[in-house]
Amino acid sequence: MLNIAIIAGGNSGEYDVSMKSGKLVELHLDRERYHPFFVEIQGQEWVCHLQEKKIPIDKNDFSIHVDGKKTRFDVVFNAIHGTPGEDGKLQGYFDVLGIPYTSSGVTTSALTFNKSFCKKVVASFGIHTAKSVHLLSDSPDPVGAIWEEISLPCFVKPNNGGSSVGMSKVNQPEELEPALEKAFKEDTEILVEEFIKGRELTCGVIRSGGTVTAFPVTEIISKKEFFDFEAKYHENLAEEVCPAKIPARVSDECQCISADLYKRLNCDGVVRFDYIYSNDRLFFLEVNTVPGLSEQSIVPKMAVANGWSVKELFTRMIEECVNRF
Template identity: 60%
Template sequence: MMNVAIVAGGDSGEYAISMLSGKQVEREIDRGRFQPYLIEIKGSSWSYNYDGKDYPVDKNDFSLHLAGNHVHFDVVFNAIHGTPGENGKFQGYLDMLGIPYTSSDVITSALTFNKAFCKNVVSRYGILTPHSVHLFKRQQERIATLTDTISLPCFVKPNNGGSSVGMSKVTSVEQIPAALELAFHEDEEVLVEEFIRGRELTCGVLRSKGEVVTLPVCEIVSKKEFFDYEAKYTKGMADELVPAPVPDHVSDECRRISKSLYDLLNCKGIARFDYIHTNDKFYFLEVNTVPGLTEASIVPKMITAHGWTYTELVTRLIDECL
C-alpha cells in the first residue's frame, strides 16, 4: 500500500475550491492501492484532520505523527489551486525533500502561473495570444499613460491569479482606474489585455504510460459577461459543453496546439489550456497546471467524455510521477 498525501487549500481565493478538489480525490482514489491522507495547507499551518482532531505536519520531512505511528509519504497528489501549489513554491519544498508529486515542476509552475511571462514564451512558439500590457504597482507613470497603449474593450486582471478573482472587463476609459484598483488589490502585478470576441474553448492534457493524451475539448458558454467567479462556481451560470459543439477540424486544432504547448512548456500531470477561438484562430489565454477537480469541474467532465473514470485519472496521475 502506498501512502498518498493529497494536499489542498492554499493561500488564495481558490482555497475553498481546492479543498473540494482534494476531498473529491480522497473520495475517488483507489483504496486497493493507495492510502490517502488529505492534508490542508494554509499559511504556515499544515495539518491532517482525522476524527475531529488536527495533526500538524512535521515539516522537517513532510511526515505525520499519528498516535504512535510515524507516516511518511510515497507521493504527493497536488490539489492546491493558486499559491503555493500552482506557482512552484510547494514543488520547491518537495523537491528539496525528494518527494514526487503529480503536477508540473518548479520552473514550469512558476512560469505558467505568471500570465504575462507565460504569454511571452507561448507567443515565441508561434501561438497567438491577445495583446497585453504587464504592469507593476511601482510603475505609476506607465499606469497613468495606459490609455495610450491599449484598445478597448479590455480585460484587467491580476497577473498571478485564478478563478477570475479581481478581474474586470472594461469598455470605457472611465472604468480603468477602478478596474486597476480591484486587480492591484489582489496582486502586485496586473495584466491589461485586449478583449477577443469569440468562443471560449479549453483542452485538458496529461502524460500517461509514456504518451501525451489530449482530452475532448470543452466549450464554455457563460451566462455572465465573461467566465467570472460567479459563472465558474454557481450552478446554471455557465454551460460547459464536452465535447465542444464545434467542427472536428476546430477541436483537432485545439488538441494539437495544447499537446504541443504541454510538451514545449514541459508540463506534468493534468493541465488545462484556455483559449478564445475566432476566425479560425486560437488565442491562448492561460494554462492551469492544477485545474479544478471537484465533482462539478471541467476536467472530470472531459475525463468522462474520454471514457475514463475519475478513479482511473487519479491512478494514472500518481503512477506517472513515480
C-alpha cells in the same frame, strides 16, 4: 499500498475551490492501491485531517506523528490552486525532500503561473495571444501605459491569479481605475489585455504511460459577461459542452496545439489550456497547471468524455508521477 497526501487549501482566493478539489480526489482515490491522507495547507498551518482531528505536519520531512508512530507520504497529490501549490513554491519544497508530486515541476509551474511571462513564451512558439500590457506596482503612469497600447473593451487581471478573482472587464474608460485598484488588491502585478470576441474553448492534457493525451475540447458558454468567479462555481451560470460542438478541424487544431504546448512547456500531470476561438484563429489565454478537480470542474468531465472514470484519471496521475520520479 502507497500513502497519498492530498494537499488542498492554499493562500489565495481559490482556497474553497481547492478544498472541494481535494475532497473529490479523496472520494475517488482507488482504496485498493492507495491510502489517502487529506492535508490542508494554509499559511504556516499545515494539518492532516485524521478522524475528526487535525494532526500538525512536521515540515522537516513532511510527516505526521500519531501515537508515537511516524507516518510518511509516498506521493503528494497536488490539489492546491494558486499559491503555494500552482506557482512552484511547494514543488521546490517537495523536490528538496524527494517526495514525488502529481503536478508540473518548479520552473514550469512558476513560469506558467505568471500570465504575462507565460504568454511571451507561448507567443514565441507562434501561437496567437491577445495584445497586453504588464504593469508592476511601481509603474509610474499605469493608465497612460495602458491607453498607449490597449483599446477597449479590455480585461484587467492580477498577473498571478486564478478563478477570475480580482478580475474585471472594462468597457468604458472610467471603469479602468477602479478595475486596476481591484486587481492590485490581489497582486503586485497586473495584466491588462485586449478583449477577444469569440467562443471560449479549453483543452485538458495529461501524460500517462509515457504518452501525451489531449482530452476532448470543451466549450465554455457563460451566462455572465465572461467566465467570472460566479459563473465558474454556480451550476446555472455557465454551460460546459464536452465535447464542444465545433468543426472537427478546430477541435483537432486545439488538441494539437495543447499537446504541443504541454510538451514544449515541459508540463506534468493534468493541465488545462484556455483559448478564445475568434475569426478562425485560436488565441491562447492561459494555462492551469493545477486545474479544478471538484464536482463542478471541467477536467473530471473531460476525462469521462475521454472514456476514463474519475478514479482512473487519478490513478493515472499518481502512477505517472511515481514512474517519473
